[in-house]
Amino acid sequence: MSKKNKLRIVPLGGLGEVGKNMTVYEYGKNILIVDTGIMFPENDMLGIDYIIPDYDYLLNKADRVVGIVITHGHEDHIGAIRHILDDIPAPIYATPLTRGLIEAKLKRNNVLSKAMLHTVEAGQSVQLGAFEVELFHVCHSIPDAVGLGITTPAGLVVHMSDFKFDHTPVDGWPTDYAKLAELSQRGVDLLLSDSTNSERPGWTPSEMVIGPAFDDVFASAPGRVIVATFASLISRMQQVADAAVRHNRKLAFVGMSMVDNAKIAREMGYLEVPEKTLVSIEQALNMDPKQVVLMCTGSQGEPSSIIGRLSAGTNRHFDLKEKDTVILSSHPIPGNEETVSRAINRMLRRGANVIYDAIAPVHVSGHASQEEQKLLLNMVKPKNFIPIHGELRMLKRHGYLAKQVGVPEENILIVENGEVVELYDGKLSKGERIPGGYVFVDGQSIGDIDHGVMREREKLARGGIFLIDLNVDKYSGRLMGEPEIITRGFLSPDEAEELLPEVRRRIMDIVNGGGLDAEKEIGSAVKSFLYNETKRRPMVFVTLSKN
Ligand SMILES: [Zn+2]
Numbered sequence: 336m337s338k339k340n341k342l343r344i345v346p347l348g349g350l351g352e353v354g355k356n357m358t359v360y361e362y363g364k365n366i367l368i369v370d371t372g373i374m375f376p377e378n379d380m381l382g383i384d385y386i387i388p389d390y391d392y393l394l395n396k397a398d399r400v401v402g403i404v405i406t407h408g409h410e411d412h413i414g415a416i417r418h419i420l421d422d423i424p425a426p427i428y429a430t431p432l433t434r435g436l437i438e439a440k441l442k443r444n445n446v447l448s449k450a451m452l453h454t455v456e457a458g459q460s461v462q463l464g465a466f467e468v469e470l471f472h473v474c475h476s477i478p479d480a481v482g483l484g485i486t487t488p489a490g491l492v493v494h495m496s497d498f499k500f501d502h503t504p505v506d507g508w509p510t511d512y513a514k515l516a517e518l519s520q521r522g523v524d525l526l527l528s529d530s531t532n533s534e535r536p537g538w539t540p541s542e543m544v545i546g547p548a549f550d551d552v553f554a555s556a557p558g559r560v561i562v563a564t565f566a567s568l569i570s571r572m573q574q575v576a577d578a579a580v581r582h583n584r585k586l587a588f589v590g591m592s593m594v595d596n597a598k599i600a601r602e603m604g605y606l607e608v609p610e611k612t613l614v615s616i617e618q619a620l621n622m623d624p625k626q627v628v629l630m631c632t633g634s635q636g637e638p639s640s641i642i643g644r645l646s647a648g649t650n651r652h653f654d655l656k657e658k659d660t661v662i663l664s665s666h667p668i669p670g671n672e673e674t675v676s677r678a679i680n681r682m683l684r685r686g687a688n689v690i691y692d693a694i695a696p697v698h699v700s701g702h703a704s705q706e707e708q709k710l711l712l713n714m715v716k717p718k719n720f721i722p723i724h725g726e727l728r729m730l731k732r733h734g735y736l737a738k739q740v741g742v743p744e745e746n747i748l749i750v751e752n753g754e755v756v757e758l759y760d761g762k763l764s765k766g767e768r769i770p771g772g773y774v775f776v777d778g779q780s781i782g783d784i785d786h787g788v789m790r791e792r793e794k795l796a797r798g799g800i801f802l803i804d805l806n807v808d809k810y811s812g813r814l815m816g817e818p819e820i821i822t823r824g825f826l827s828p829d830e831a832e833e834l835l836p837e838v839r840r841r842i843m844d845i846v847n848g849g850g851l852d853a854e855k856e857i858g859s860a861v862k863s864f865l866y867n868e869t870k871r872r873p874m875v876f877v878t879l880s881k882n
């Protein structure tokens with residue numbers, strides 16, 4: 336087959352960062368989207384709920400999108416789907432569980448009716464315009480995850496989203512090695528593959544190692560066991576349920592996303608919990624603590640999550656008790672280490688016992704480590720390679736691994752979001768650069784919060800605020816009464832008592848001295864006075880009304 340046609344690969348998310356995965360394939364007039372994820376904000380992104388990919392590139396091409404294929408049901412792959420659908424009403428293709436989770440998400444936001452959802456099972460394929468997409472099973476930390484074989488007139492691409500090579504996964508369904516070998520036989524022109532753990536040597540442990548670790552904790556816990564993880568870690572739900580059965584404890588899922596996901600997974604047969612093991616949270620709270628397991632979200636210590644609230648003592652429904660044992664069954668996402676550590680300390684202070692992955696194997700990664708990544712490269716034998724899903728250092732490391740196993744250096748391309756790649760005549764080259772940044776979602780507003788607003792929030796958070804309100808007689812120009820000063824996050828009460836009288840005096844001098852541009856003059860005088868006295872810089876605002 337002649338391959339003298341051009342396939343464009345447009346990375347919109349997940350390259351140069353961990354999260355908000357989204358890749359676009361473009362052949363002629365046809366566009367295929369793979370995954371539409373979100374990313375959770377870093378600590379310094381104040382007030383942001385989450386971040387979605389900048390898909391500006393697609394806005395004037397919506398009618399050319401032949402389909403959106405989703406690899407699995409994690410938020411960093413499905414989270415942005417409702418925002419994308421607003422602008423790109425293309426049909427969605429996913430395996431049964433992934434589809435179920437997408438459906439629930441769209442329903443929660445009342446947009447299910449405008450979505451066209453199609454189920455494709457692992458092992459099946461679907462023709463979308465110029466793309467023939469084959470879905471094949473991969474192991475991960477959620478059931479029903481897939482990798483993609485994408486056949487185009489420009490060549491065969493293998494898109495390996497999140498995966499691991501687990502021989503004893505929770506659901507007993509290993510990665511489809513035969514399919515990978517078969518694709519390899521056909522000759523793979525380009526492999527894209529998950530780089531999350533490319534800095535981790537060796538092999539990611541099997542999900543199986545968690546069972547004994549849970550057994551130890553469940554057997555010795557003097558009271559309730561509270562397990563925290565992501566609501567979409569459905570494989571972990573199964574392991575907790577199995578441990579609950581083994582130790583004669585009742586299990587309650589806590590929190591809307593946890594309850595919803597468990598319900599969907601159970602209904603679809605991806606989560607097996609005996610009816611008599613499952614109880615509601617209300618029932619669980621009235622039982623002997625030694626018979627109870629609660630499963631909730633918040634393993635990242637997020638203040639708004641159940642674990643965040645339990646650690647702070649602000650959970651409305653129930654409190655942390657002295658004999659509780661809390662298991663944090665996940666690894667902090669890069670950047671969250673501090674928040675997680677604080678939550679652990681707070682819970683210990685409240686008398687709970689806390690078990691986390693640094694002290695017991697209560698979590699294993701769902702992502703391939705170096706040896707698995709090399710095995711994949713060796714199995715697929717791609718002509719070209721692009722590492723995806725990871726910060727730049729992880730992508731670079733993955734590129735280095737590919738070189739080690741024999742992919743020619745010139746056939747390995749490390750790119751970040753917005754850097755277009757073209758596959759032509761079996762060779763990769765860099766195309767143009769398009770926007771590939773952040774779109775912040777804050778409450779109902781999408782994209783209105785830009786980096787300017789973020790910088791302002793940062794300034795407010797760093798320095799606090801200093802507000803001066805002046806009332807001036809419109810005829811004489813003299814102050815009517817004392818200047819009113821409101822300050823937040825800047826002065827301690829003692830400092831305020833010492834400094835504010837002097838600030839007021841200086842303001843009155845300026846106004847009563849007939850300053851023509853009083854607001855500006857006051858602003859800069861107050862700023863420099865405050866800086867001299869405190870060596871800190873609040874945001875200073877002056878309002879002046881004439882009456
Ligand atoms: Zn995932």
Ligand SMILES: [Zn+2]
Nearest residue numbers: 409411412497
């Ligand atoms: Zn992922």
